Amino acid sequence: xxxxxxxxxAEGSIGFGTLDQHSGRVVQHDGAMxxxxxxxxxxxxxxxxxxxxxxxxxxxIALWNNYYALSQKLDKAPPQHPLFLIKPPxxxxxxxxxxxxxxxxHGKIAYEGELGIVIGKTVSxxxxxxxxxxxxxxxxxxxxxxxxxLQEDPNFAQWCRSKGFDTFTCLGPCIATGLxxxxxxxxxxxxxxxxxxxxxxxxxxxxxxxxxxxxHDMTLVPGDVIACGTSIGVGxxxxxxxxxxxxxxxxxxxxxLAA
Amino acid sequence: xxxxxxxxxAEGSIGFGTLDQHSGRVVQHDGAMxxxxxxxxxxxxxxxxxxxxxxxxxxxIALWNNYYALSQKLDKAPPQHPLFLIKPPxxxxxxxxxxxxxxxxHGKIAYEGELGIVIGKTVSxxxxxxxxxxxxxxxxxxxxxxxxxLQEDPNFAQWCRSKGFDTFTCLGPCIATGLxxxxxxxxxxxxxxxxxxxxxxxxxxxxxxxxxxxxHDMTLVPGDVIACGTSIGVGxxxxxxxxxxxxxxxxxxxxxLAA
Numbered sequence: 001x002x003x004x005x006x007x008x009x010a011e012g013s014i015g016f017g018t019l020d021q022h023s024g025r026v027v028q029h030d031g032a033m034x035x036x037x038x039x040x041x042x043x044x045x046x047x048x049x050x051x052x053x054x055x056x057x058x059x060x061i062a063l064w065n066n067y068y069a070l071s072q073k074l075d076k077a078p079p080q081h082p083l084f085l086i087k088p089p090x091x092x093x094x095x096x097x098x099x100x101x102x103x104x105x106h107g108k109i110a111y112e113g114e115l116g117i118v119i120g121k122t123v124s125x126x127x128x129x130x131x132x133x134x135x136x137x138x139x140x141x142x143x144x145x146x147x148x149x150l151q152e153d154p155n156f157a158q159w160c161r162s163k164g165f166d167t168f169t170c171l172g173p174c175i176a177t178g179l180x181x182x183x184x185x186x187x188x189x190x191x192x193x194x195x196x197x198x199x200x201x202x203x204x205x206x207x208x209x210x211x212x213x214x215x216h217d218m219t220l221v222p223g224d225v226i227a228c229g230t231s232i233g234v235g236x237x238x239x240x241x242x243x244x245x246x247x248x249x250x251x252x253x254x255x256x257l258a259a
Numbered sequence: 260x261x262x263x264x265x266x267x268x269a270e271g272s273i274g275f276g277t278l279d280q281h282s283g284r285v286v287q288h289d290g291a292m293x294x295x296x297x298x299x300x301x302x303x304x305x306x307x308x309x310x311x312x313x314x315x316x317x318x319x320i321a322l323w324n325n326y327y328a329l330s331q332k333l334d335k336a337p338p339q340h341p342l343f344l345i346k347p348p349x350x351x352x353x354x355x356x357x358x359x360x361x362x363x364x365h366g367k368i369a370y371e372g373e374l375g376i377v378i379g380k381t382v383s384x385x386x387x388x389x390x391x392x393x394x395x396x397x398x399x400x401x402x403x404x405x406x407x408x409l410q411e412d413p414n415f416a417q418w419c420r421s422k423g424f425d426t427f428t429c430l431g432p433c434i435a436t437g438l439x440x441x442x443x444x445x446x447x448x449x450x451x452x453x454x455x456x457x458x459x460x461x462x463x464x465x466x467x468x469x470x471x472x473x474x475h476d477m478t479l480v481p482g483d484v485i486a487c488g489t490s491i492g493v494g495x496x497x498x499x500x501x502x503x504x505x506x507x508x509x510x511x512x513x514x515x516l517a518a
Contacts, residue, residue: 086345
């Protein structure tokens with residue numbers, strides 16, 4: 001398992017590299033993360049770096065109703081095909097960046113802890129096997145939602161609006177390759193109190209199935225992120241509160257809703 | 260009024276410039292279309308160029324229910340805020356490129372002729388006046404839809420999926436600056452037969468109102484496109500049929516659904 005990060009160094013330059021989780025050392029790479037990255041002679045202590053969102057997606061595809069436990073709670077049948085909305089690139093922030101409340105919105109803002117799939121190869125119409133090979137790795141996602149907008153208009157569920165605000169897609173802290181996702185849980189805490197703790201193995205569409213089926217809907221390109229949907233335990237974030245999304249093998253993504 | 264195009268020249272290089280609609284001459288520019296473009300000494304006959312989509316949006320925001328005539332026909336109240344979905348960058352094609360039927364889909368594919376707003380400046384939380392100044396110009400849009408997917412799942416309207424396929428956002432043929440949109444109609448023909456002919460003046464949210472309100476939802480960046488929604492007359496395209504979307508002052512956007 002390799003852990004990839006993007007970062008800004010003390011001089012303000014943006015770089016990327018591999019992180020050794022035990023020693024906290026980062027080996028900077030050049031080239032491109034998804035296309036023949038090469039190690040350089042430069043290494044860093046991770047504590048001297050500012051972590052950035054680990055990739056820059058051209059689109060974030062966010063699933064709804066992709067866990068059996070949630071579909072039972074909602075009393076909705078499991079879907080036949082991934083149900084999704086698209087979040088825009090400008091919604092993405094990295095670890096420790098602040099979630100910003102939209103000035104025009106005074107309602108509840110919800111956290112949703114999720115597994116994120118990071119695409120490593122351009123892929124279209126892929127089989128499940130081809131899709132598996134197109135997955136670069138996994139990250140943590142907090143799919144933030146201005147939940148009171150979702151059903152504000154009785155004629156049109158505003159998925160893209162309620163989830164598309166700047167800073168509403170938190171990604172990080174890294175991308176872990178070779179993660180055995182079936183053995184992991186998503187654990188979400190709010191101000192340190194556990195609110196979500198669900199097994200990834202309860203997923204309706206596995207990561208490779210998602211990539212395969214979505215690649216029949218649109219071409220996926222390196223750096224794109226699929227947020228696999230959340231399960232039970234979603235709640236709202238008070239202004240000033242911190243949300244941590246943790247997945248063993250990836251780490252903890254921490255973001256505060258700015259007061 | 261200035262008319263901007265992007266093109267591929269006979270040697271395969273991509274460029275952009277201004278088109279004189281009367282003479283058919285193109286003055287190539289360098290720099291960036293939205294940031295201090297400078298005329299060069301190079302000019303072309305437009306017929307010697309392959310037109311491309313006139314911009315490369317990071318996102319396409321597509322409105323639903325933005326014309327009074329359609330809202331009356333649907334018996335839906337005019338919305339209080341633009342209702343929208345997001346179409347991904349890979350869905351964009353230019354004039355004369357083929358719309359491709361998804362291999363996995365055998366149902367009806369609909370055309371929707373629309374006005375497209377092209378953003379020229381990064382804009383967030385803009386007043387209507389600031390929004391007006393952030394509009395670079397206008398283009399024609401065919402907002403193609405795999406219409407039978409939209410309500411396939413009873414629990415989730417699949418707006419992003421049904422409209423997000425590769426080639427499902429046709430843009431062009433150019434971007435017209437300074438267009439007096441209130442005087443223009445959108446005319447859509449299918450195999451040369453008129454199917455839509457509606458006045459832009461019937462819009463619920465004007466272009467500047469859309470840009471202002473949407474800029475409170477997310478940051479808009481140069482090249483982003485807002486598809487203003489369609490009005491009455493939407494229908495389906497048989498495989499092999501041609502759809503032309505025309506707006507006086509912009510021209511005609513022509514695309515065939517590949518047989």
